[in-house]
Amino acid sequence: MENIFRFEEVRMLWLMAATLPVLGLFLYWSWLRKQVLIAAFVKSRLLASLTVGVSWRKQIVRSGLLAMATALLFVALARPQWGFSWQEATQRGLDIVVAVDTSKSMLAADLAPSRLERARLAALDLMELAGQDRLGLVAFAGSAFLQCPLTLDNQAFQQSVEILNPEVIPQGGTSLVGAIEIGLSAFDEENDNYKVIMILTDGEDHDQGAVKAATDAVEQGCRVFTVGLGSADGELIQVTDESGRRSFLKDASGNTVKSRLHEGLLREIAQAGKGAYILMRDAGTLSTLYKNHLEPLPKGELSSRLVRQYTERFQWPLGLVILVLLGEVFISDQKRIPRTHQESGEAKILRTP
Numbered sequence: 341m342e343n344i345f346r347f348e349e350v351r352m353l354w355l356m357a358a359t360l361p362v363l364g365l366f367l368y369w370s371w372l373r374k375q376v377l378i379a380a381f382v383k384s385r386l387l388a389s390l391t392v393g394v395s396w397r398k399q400i401v402r403s404g405l406l407a408m409a410t411a412l413l414f415v416a417l418a419r420p421q422w423g424f425s426w427q428e429a430t431q432r433g434l435d436i437v438v439a440v441d442t443s444k445s446m447l448a449a450d451l452a453p454s455r456l457e458r459a460r461l462a463a464l465d466l467m468e469l470a471g472q473d474r475l476g477l478v479a480f481a482g483s484a485f486l487q488c489p490l491t492l493d494n495q496a497f498q499q500s501v502e503i504l505n506p507e508v509i510p511q512g513g514t515s516l517v518g519a520i521e522i523g524l525s526a527f528d529e530e531n532d533n534y535k536v537i538m539i540l541t542d543g544e545d546h547d548q549g550a551v552k553a554a555t556d557a558v559e560q561g562c563r564v565f566t567v568g569l570g571s572a573d574g575e576l577i578q579v580t581d582e583s584g585r586r587s588f589l590k591d592a593s594g595n596t597v598k599s600r601l602h603e604g605l606l607r608e609i610a611q612a613g614k615g616a617y618i619l620m621r622d623a624g625t626l627s628t629l630y631k632n633h634l635e636p637l638p639k640g641e642l643s644s645r646l647v648r649q650y651t652e653r654f655q656w657p658l659g660l661v662i663l664v665l666l667g668e669v670f671i672s673d674q675k676r677i678p679r680t681h682q683e684s685g686e687a688k689i690l691r692t693p
């Protein structure tokens with residue numbers, strides 16, 4: 341164990357610096373107020389006789405002890421720590437690859453502001469829920485590629501999510517097979533962590549074999565979950581050209597393209613992948629999916645490292661607080677005066693008409 345002194349909650353020291361002057365002003369105001377009240381009820385010629393036994397010095401000492409106890413209490417709340425030891429800390433979690441559909445059909449606004457924007461927000465919601473889980477990101481349209489390898493770095497994952505757009509994958513279409521295959525390649529073969537692929541898409545698959553790919557994923561120790569974005573009624577797709585003009589997307593025949601959510605396929609993929617399907621409805625959708633299906637899964641060991649375990653010393657200032665308050669209680673405001681002085685004061689009071 342090494343000797344290092346530190347405070348865990350430094351903000352408490354700043355709060356103490358702001359509180360003590362206020363406490364001092366309050367005690368001073370209370371003392372002045374007491375003098376005003378005594379003067380209001382006692383004639384001035386009797387005041388000296390009635391207060392002759394009061395020690396203002398002891399009152400100052402008591403106020404000082406009260407301020408000291410307050411300061412020590414803040415020091416205890418700041419959690420002073422002296423010395424530390426090295427301890428091994430093991431992080432446990434899941435390996436989750438999030439596959440986000442970036443095809444042009446995801447620009448449909450039947451899920452405001454758009455399917456793609458809601459997919460990005462959902463991925464970030466998952467990041468907040470994941471805790472010790474490692475997250476990776478796959479972007480896919482007509483093809484797929486690994487946008488962010490599995491990592492515990494939330495900032496890296498967030499930056500990868502924020503740059504997702506339909507231009508990321510130049511090849512048009514939607515390949516759910518490619519999303520699953522690239523997702524599987526992101527996992528470490530030597531790592532026995534529980535593996536999950538989560539696909540956020542409208543389910544407009546232009547390839548065949550997505551259900552078979554999900555079955556193969558299960559054989560490799562991975563579960564596949566699907567999140568549907570869009571509506572069964574569908575929505576026209578608006579695109580913006582280079583000059584900034586907006587128009588509806590048309591197919592090769594010149595017909596306006598209307599994109600619909602294909603829930604049936606997404607349910608089949610989830611069933612084959614031993615996962616679950618959920619329809620994106622609101623901000624709590626990913627929270628429901630994670631808590632009901634991912635959180636109960638057994639956690640694998642992600643990493644093991646040495647961390648400093650600091651030794652708490654808040655007991656010392658807290659013990660001093662108790663001693664100081666006890667001392668303040670046993671200090672009397674009265675001062676010892678000679679007997680003759682007491683008799684003289686009593687006589688003055690008796691002679692007062």
